[in-house]
Amino acid sequence: MSQTAALLGGTPAVTAATPSWPLVDQETLAEITRVITEETLCPVGAEGTQGEFEREFAALHGRKYGLAVNGGTAALMLALHGAGVQPGDEVIASPFTWGASVSCILQNFAIPIFADIDPHTFTLDPDSIERRITLRTKAIVVVHIFGFPADMTRIMEVAQRHGLAVIEDCAQAHGGKHAGRLLGSWGTVGAFSLQASKNLTGGEGGILVCDDREIYERAMSMGTHPQRLYAELELPEFREKIDSLAFNYRMHSMAAAMANTQLKYLEEWTLARGRNAQRLYDAVRDIPYVHVPDPLLETDRHAYYNIPFTYEPGVIPLSRDEFVEALKAEQVAANIYVKVPLYLRPRFQNHDYFGRGYPWALAPEPIEYRKGDCPVAERMVMVEFQVSGNYYVDEPELMAQIGAAIGKVGEHAAELRAWFDAKKAQS
Ligand SMILES: Cc1ncc(COP(=O)(O)O)c(C=O)c1O
Structure with a gap:
C-alpha cells in the first residue's frame, strides 16, 4: 500500500508540475x-x-x-x-x-x-x-x-x-x-x-x-x-x-x-490533450470505483477541455464528494462540474431573472420546472467528476501520477472514511 493519504498528512501523489495556462510566451x-x-x-x-x-x-x-x-x-x-x-x-x-x-x-x-x-x-x-x-x-x-x-x-x-x-x-x-x-x-x-x-x-x-x-x-x-x-x-x-x-x-x-x-497551434494542442486523456484513462481503467467514458467513434474527436469521469458509489466507503476532496489533497485538479441541474436552481424555480416574472411571463401557459424532468441529468450530477487543467503538451509522467492518486485514494478509503466521520462528529 502506498504511503499515507495526503488528506491525512501524507505526501501528495502528484508532484509533477501542471502546464502553465494560458500560454503567454x-x-x-x-x-x-x-x-x-x-x-x-x-x-x-x-x-x-x-x-x-x-x-x-x-x-x-x-x-x-x-x-x-x-x-x-x-x-x-x-x-x-x-x-x-x-x-x-x-x-x-x-x-x-x-x-x-x-x-x-x-x-x-x-x-x-x-x-x-x-x-x-x-x-x-x-x-x-x-x-x-x-x-x-x-x-x-x-x-x-x-x-x-x-x-x-x-x-x-x-x-x-x-x-x-x-x-x-x-x-x-x-x-x-x-x-x-x-x-x-x-x-x-x-x-x-x-x-x-x-x-x-x-x-x-x-x-x-x-x-x-x-x-x-x-x-x-x-x-x-x-x-x-x-x-x-x-x-x-x-x-x-x-x-x-x-x-x-x-x-x-x-x-x-x-x-x-x-x-x-490549436490542432497540435488538441491532439496532445487527447493523448493525455487516453494516458489517464488507461491508467485507471481497471479501478472499479471510477468509470472512463466509452470510446468515441473514430470520426469523432473529444476536445478535452476537462477529462471527465463518473464515480461508482458503493465500491469504496467514500461518497463522490469525499473522494474528490481526497483527490484534491493529492494535488489532482479534481472538480465536480454541475452539482444541481440548472432547472432546479432558484432562478428557474422562482421565475426570477429580470424581475416581474420575465421572460416566463411572456409564455401563453405557465412554465414549470420540476424534479424528475431530466432524470439522466439528475443522476449524472451525483456521479460526475473531472480532472481539470490544460494538458496541451504531452504529460506522461503527470498523467501517471494522477492515475496513481486515483488508485491511492481507494487504497486508503477506510482510513479516509474514519477521518471524514471524525470530522463530521466534531462539527
Ligand atoms: C459551456 C460554456 N458556455 C459559455 C461560457 C461563457 O463564456 P465566457 O466566460 O467567455 O462568457 C462558458 C464559460 O466558461 C462555458 O463553459
Whole structure:
C-alpha cells in the first residue's frame, strides 16, 4: 500500500508540475505589443488583427462569417438574436452546463425548455430534444460539454425536420470534431468563448461563426459599433437601424492578438490533450470505483477541455464528494462540474431573472420546472467528476501520477472514511 493519504498528512501523489495556462510566451507578447502600438487598443471595425482572426477562425470552421466579441456569453447571446430568437419563443437547452448556455436564452427574453442528456457524453439527447418541441420552439442550444462532441448528425436531423435553428455552444470544444467535422461548423451558428481557461484563449473574448448573411448582420447590429456597421452592413433592414443603441460586445485588441497568434497551434494542442486523456484513462481503467467514458467513434474527436469521469458509489466507503476532496489533497485538479441541474436552481424555480416574472411571463401557459424532468441529468450530477487543467503538451509522467492518486485514494478509503466521520462528529 502506498504511503499515507495526503488528506491525512501524507505526501501528495502528484508532484509533477501542471502546464502553465494560458500560454503567454514571447511570440504572443511580441504580437500583443505590435497590435497595441501599431494598430489600436479599441478595434471598432473588422480591420487589422481582429478582422484577420475573424476570417481565419471562420475559414478553419468552413464558415463564411466570424464575429469577434468580448466573451462566450456575448457570442451566445448574439447567436440566438442573430438566428431570429424573439421574446416568448421557446429554446431547448441542456440542464448540465455552465449557466451562460442558458442565460443567453433568458437574455433574449426567450424561455428555456430543458431536454435530458445522454449518460455517456453529458450532451443533449436527440430523442429527448424531439419530445420537448412545441409549436413555440424556435431553437436548440447544444453544448459540447467538457469537449464531448454532441451527436450533431441526429440533432441536425431533428432540427431540420422541425425548422429549428441550432446554436452550438463550443466554449469548451475548440478543436473537437463530430463525424470528421469541427464542432462549431454544424449548427446554424457556432459560439465560442476565448476566456482564459479555454482551449483557445485571448484571456477574455469570444467569437461566433455562421454562413447566413442575415444572421451575421442581425448579430452584428445588436453587438457592435456603428463604425463597423456603416462599413459592413449590406441588408437595408439593418442599415436603416444603424445607431449606438446596441450592446457593446467588442473584443479587446490584446485578446484578438493573443487568440490570433495561438490559433495555428490549436490542432497540435488538441491532439496532445487527447493523448493525455487516453494516458489517464488507461491508467485507471481497471479501478472499479471510477468509470472512463466509452470510446468515441473514430470520426469523432473529444476536445478535452476537462477529462471527465463518473464515480461508482458503493465500491469504496467514500461518497463522490469525499473522494474528490481526497483527490484534491493529492494535488489532482479534481472538480465536480454541475452539482444541481440548472432547472432546479432558484432562478428557474422562482421565475426570477429580470424581475416581474420575465421572460416566463411572456409564455401563453405557465412554465414549470420540476424534479424528475431530466432524470439522466439528475443522476449524472451525483456521479460526475473531472480532472481539470490544460494538458496541451504531452504529460506522461503527470498523467501517471494522477492515475496513481486515483488508485491511492481507494487504497486508503477506510482510513479516509474514519477521518471524514471524525470530522463530521466534531462539527
Ligand atoms: C459551456 C460554456 N458556455 C459559455 C461560457 C461563457 O463564456 P465566457 O466566460 O467567455 O462568457 C462558458 C464559460 O466558461 C462555458 O463553459
